[in-house]
Amino acid sequence: MVQYLPILILLILAFGFAITNIVLSVLLGTQKPTPEKLTPYECGIDPVGSAHERFSVKFYLIAMLFVIFDIEVVFLYPWAVAFQSLKLFGFIEILIFVGIFLICYFYIWKRGGLEWE
Amino acid sequence: MITVTHYIVLSAILFTLGVVGVLIRRNAIVVFMCIELMLNAVNLSFVAFAHYLHSMNGQLFVFFTMTVAAAEAAVGLAIIVAVFRNKETVNIDDINIMKW
Amino acid sequence: MTNVSVMTFNILSVLPILVLAGFGMIVLFVDILFSKRLGDKNILAYLSLAGIIIAAIVSRGTTPIALYSFNETFVIDNYSLFFNFIFLLSTGLVILISHQYMKRENINYGEYYALILFSTIGMMLMASGADLLNIYIGLEVMSISIYVLTGLKRSKLTSNEASLKYFLLGAFATGFLLYGVSIIYGATGSFNLKEIADFLINKGDVTGPFVYLGVGLIIIGLGFKVASVPFHAWVPDVYEGAPTAVTAFMSVGPKAAAFAAFIRILMTAFGSTHYEWQKIVYVLAILTMTVGNVVAVAQTNIKRMLAYSSIAHAGYLLVALVAANTLGVSGMLFYLLTYVFMNIGVFAIVIILSQRNDGFMQINDYAGLGYKHPLLAIAMTLFLLSMAGIPPTAGFIGKFYIFSAAIKSGYIGLAVIGMINSVISVYYYLRVTVVMYMQEPVREFYPLTISPFIVAAVVISVIGTLHLGIFPSKIMELVQQSILTMR
Numbered sequence: 001m002v003q004y005l006p007i008l009i010l011l012i013l014a015f016g017f018a019i020t021n022i023v024l025s026v027l028l029g030t031q032k033p034t035p036e037k038l039t040p041y042e043c044g045i046d047p048v049g050s051a052h053e054r055f056s057v058k059f060y061l062i063a064m065l066f067v068i069f070d071i072e073v074v075f076l077y078p079w080a081v082a083f084q085s086l087k088l089f090g091f092i093e094i095l096i097f098v099g100i101f102l103i104c105y106f107y108i109w110k111r112g113g114l115e116w117e
Numbered sequence: 118m119i120t121v122t123h124y125i126v127l128s129a130i131l132f133t134l135g136v137v138g139v140l141i142r143r144n145a146i147v148v149f150m151c152i153e154l155m156l157n158a159v160n161l162s163f164v165a166f167a168h169y170l171h172s173m174n175g176q177l178f179v180f181f182t183m184t185v186a187a188a189e190a191a192v193g194l195a196i197i198v199a200v201f202r203n204k205e206t207v208n209i210d211d212i213n214i215m216k217w
Numbered sequence: 218m219t220n221v222s223v224m225t226f227n228i229l230s231v232l233p234i235l236v237l238a239g240f241g242m243i244v245l246f247v248d249i250l251f252s253k254r255l256g257d258k259n260i261l262a263y264l265s266l267a268g269i270i271i272a273a274i275v276s277r278g279t280t281p282i283a284l285y286s287f288n289e290t291f292v293i294d295n296y297s298l299f300f301n302f303i304f305l306l307s308t309g310l311v312i313l314i315s316h317q318y319m320k321r322e323n324i325n326y327g328e329y330y331a332l333i334l335f336s337t338i339g340m341m342l343m344a345s346g347a348d349l350l351n352i353y354i355g356l357e358v359m360s361i362s363i364y365v366l367t368g369l370k371r372s373k374l375t376s377n378e379a380s381l382k383y384f385l386l387g388a389f390a391t392g393f394l395l396y397g398v399s400i401i402y403g404a405t406g407s408f409n410l411k412e413i414a415d416f417l418i419n420k421g422d423v424t425g426p427f428v429y430l431g432v433g434l435i436i437i438g439l440g441f442k443v444a445s446v447p448f449h450a451w452v453p454d455v456y457e458g459a460p461t462a463v464t465a466f467m468s469v470g471p472k473a474a475a476f477a478a479f480i481r482i483l484m485t486a487f488g489s490t491h492y493e494w495q496k497i498v499y500v501l502a503i504l505t506m507t508v509g510n511v512v513a514v515a516q517t518n519i520k521r522m523l524a525y526s527s528i529a530h531a532g533y534l535l536v537a538l539v540a541a542n543t544l545g546v547s548g549m550l551f552y553l554l555t556y557v558f559m560n561i562g563v564f565a566i567v568i569i570l571s572q573r574n575d576g577f578m579q580i581n582d583y584a585g586l587g588y589k590h591p592l593l594a595i596a597m598t599l600f601l602l603s604m605a606g607i608p609p610t611a612g613f614i615g616k617f618y619i620f621s622a623a624i625k626s627g628y629i630g631l632a633v634i635g636m637i638n639s640v641i642s643v644y645y646y647l648r649v650t651v652v653m654y655m656q657e658p659v660r661e662f663y664p665l666t667i668s669p670f671i672v673a674a675v676v677i678s679v680i681g682t683l684h685l686g687i688f689p690s691k692i693m694e695l696v697q698q699s700i701l702t703m704r
Contacts, residue, residue: 057198064191071187074180103242110249125403132396139389148385155392159399166403174408175399178350182395185357192361193384196368200377209385212378 058116065108072101124165131158145197145207149190156186227286230293230345233276233301234338240268241334248327258325262316262670265330269309269337276301279695283702289409290348295699299550300344300477307469307557308337313674314565315462317666321573322460324369333466336362340474344481349398349408352478356394356442359474360387363467367459379458386441386451394438400431401486410486417489432487432494436501439482442475443531446504456524461571464520465564468527473553476534480546483538491541499539499631506532506638514645518578519567522645523560526604529642530556533619536635540622547696548618554692555603555611555685562600562678565671566593577660580649585658590665594653596679601646603682606639611685618693 039046079086079094086093108114131154138151160179167175201207228235244264248255255261276298283294312333319325335358342355364387368380402408404427405416417428441448456464483494509529516522530552537549570586570593571577587594603610616639623632685692 060194060198064194067187068191071184074183078177078180103246107245107249128399132392135392139385145381145385149388152385152388152392155389156395159392159395162396162399163402166399169403170406172406174350175402178353178398178402178408181350181354185354185361188361189357189384189388192364193388196364196377196380196384199368199371200374200381203372203374203377212381 061113065113069101069105121165121169125162128158128162128165131155131161134158143209145200145209145212146194148209149193149197153186153190156182227284230284230286230291233272233305234341236272236275237268237334237338237341240264240271241331241338243268244327244331244334248331252327255327257320258327259316261327261330262312265312265334266309268334269305269312273302273305273309276305279698280702285347289411290351291345292347293345294702296481296550296702297341297345297477299696299699300473301341303473303553303557304337304340304344304470306554307473307561308333308466310557310561310565310674310677311462311466311469313670313677314465314561314568316670317668318460318462318568322370324460326369329366329369332362332366336366336466337470340470340477343474344477346478346481347410347485349401349410349482352482353395353398355474356478357391359471360391360442363463363471366463366466367455369463370460375458376460377458379455382451383455383459390438390441390448393434393441397431397434397436397438400427400434404428404431410482413486414488417487428487428490429493432483432490433497435482436494436497439475439479440501443472443479443534444505444528445501445531445535446508446528447501449505449508449528452528453521453524456527457518457520461520461564461568464523465561465568468523468564469557469560472527472531473557476538476549476553479538480549484541484546495539495541498535499628502532502535502539502631503634504532505529505535506635510638510641510645514641516645517580519580519583519649520578522580522649523563523567526642526646527560529638530604532638533616533635536623536628536631537619539628539631540619540626542622542626543697543700544618544625545622546700547693548615548622550696550699551618551685551689551693552615554696555615555682558678558681558685559600559603559610559612562596562675562682563604565674565678566597566600569593569665569667569671569675580652581656582660583649583653584656584660585653587654589658593675596675597653598650599679599682601649603686605643605646607643609683609686611682611689614686614689 075097076094079090083090135151135153135155135158138154139148142148142151160182163175163179163182167173197207200212204212206212244261247264248258248261279295279298280293283292285292312330315329315333319329339355339357339359339362342358343352344355346352346355364380364384367383368376370376398408401413405413407413407416437448441451444452456468459467483491483498487494506529509525509527509532513522513525513529516525534549534552537545537552539545540548567578570583583597586597599610603612606612606616608614616635620632620635623629623635
């Protein structure tokens with residue numbers, strides 16, 4: 001455990017430094033809030049609308065498609081680990097697996113799932 | 118020392134939290150998240166058992182549970198979106214044209 | 218982990234599944250590539266039927282021994298072949314009855330046929346799974362397809378609502394099933410049903426209560442899918458809200474698949490602990506029969522009545538599971554086959570008589586049917602009599618086998634409760650018949666458009682119901698053969 005002591009000290013120092021600075025700036029700094037100052041900073045341009053806007057459902061559609069394809073890739077990992085010993089059999093299996101993906105992808109594409117408008 | 122028992126107890130606690138959440142929460146999306154919590158509690162116990170038993174089968178099962186959970190999530194969210202489009206709410210108590 | 222053995226691999230054993238998967242994808246592709254030129258999409262129904270017929274040809278016949286493949290996770294024996302037959306038959310009949318309905322309700326999506334085929338794949342996986350992992354995958358493939366099918370009528374709120382309820386409760390139940398599987402795995406160290414059975418026989422005493430907990434959770438998960446009573450809350454709403462053709466589909470195939478997995482898990486893996494789980498299933502059976510039948514009496518909507526009747530039928534099938542002897546299991550298989558014919562027959566007639574947007578779904582709407590459409594009324598009466606279990610229909614023989622199995626195993630009380638329930642059920646089934654023949658029509662019967670497909674489905678169901686009722690011995694032989702190679 002002893003060898004981790006420097007890390008602990010560094011952690012305490014880092015947190016302490018950050019917290020001290022924030023507290024000090026709140027205590028010492030003068031604060032005169034005006035409506036202009038309280039608006040969120042958006043590259044110097046006046047912010048448009050609220051941040052709690054409703055997003056178009058299209059984002060969710062893309063997100064769902066992403067989640068499915070992303071998770072399916074998980075099966076490539078065990079295959080990659082055992083690639084050497086599975087030989088040709090494993091390779092053909094994974095080709096079929098990826099082929100089914102391609103079919104799904106083609107289906108989504110043709111159905112218009114990837115179109116934004 | 119963290120033994121398999123700790124993991125199993127943690128998994129049981131998570132599972133129970135999920136079940137309680139499904140039973141008491143009223144927002145369909147939160148209910149769905151609680152179901153996902155249940156599934157992940159199960160995953161934890163699979164992995165713990167697999168480590169304890171020195172067998173890969175449990176790990177394998179987790180892969181399948183994750184994939185199935187993702188497919189379920191996609192279908193479930195699509196259903197929730199369809200409900201929201203017609204009803205403008207995802208509160209389970211309001212979704213009751215047919216009596217339970 | 219340097220040496221991974223290539224698994225034992227037998228492509229022939231999964232051929233029916235591959236055929237269905239292939240046809241499902243072909244249907245999807247034909248639909249998206251030629252959607253402009255397809256018109257009313259008859260070709261998709263033909264394609265799906267062709268897939269089902271080819272799959273049935275591939276999986277026909279019997280096998281002298283149980284064939285294990287894919288590292289003993291997948292088994293082809295007479296039991297799974299018989300269930301394949303039930304699934305393919307029910308899916309084929311559902312496609313026949315749904316074609317006209319989908320066009321009428323304006324939900325004639327090509328995905329409908331693909332999803333039905335994919336769902337059937339899930340059922341076949343469940344019946345052939347020799348491993349809890351395989352059974353779980355099958356269950357999910359089946360269920361996820363049906364969640365989507367239930368919500369197919371996107372613009373209609375009842376369909377959305379049914380889909381949401383089915384999805385949330387289904388996923389909830391699956392969570393319990395999975396937790397049960399993980400506990401079993403922790404206690405016995407395996408997912409394989411045979412290995413679990415060996416472990417329990419040889420050193421079952423070291424696992425203690427864990428196995429019982431696991432079995433209990435699995436019973437909750439599958440009890441949900443077969444619609445047994447404490448877990449039945451979804452059934453009436455989902456049956457009512459789903460498109461009628463989908464209701465017909467999910468009242469038969471998934472129930473049979475869940476029972477297939479139920480029997481295989483409980484009898485193969487936990488056969489040595491059957492005194493413990495029998496008590497749970499005993500209580501479930503009584504509750505399911507009684508609640509299903511008693512509540513069905515009060516229903517006025519025909520789909521809701523059929524939902525409760527389906528719960529009641531799950532109760533009779535659970536009686537066979539309690540009996541847990543050869544006669545019980547063969548009675549259950551026989552009953553599931555008769556249930557395919559009579560239930561899809563009833564739904565076919567409900568579809569013929571209903572109007573767009575599920576109009577005319579009240580039992581009173583059937584008043585006077587006996588005079589206006591005598592043939593339909595006769596067919597409907599036959600199916601309802603079969604469901605009530607009145608000879609010479611198939612339902613009578615099925616109930617007879619199930620209750621005699623219960624008596625043979627010494628569960629006389631259970632058999633008596635079952636018979637009392639059958640008597641209750643006669644009341645609400647015959648009420649429909651009485652309304653059809655004895656009451657004046659309350660509505661105009663529009664000239665019905667009846668497609669040849671749906672007529673074929675009704676005719677097949679009538680023949681099946683009568684044939685199984687009058688000459689049951691041939692099928693009974695086949696059924697008894699199916700369970701010989703199981704254990």
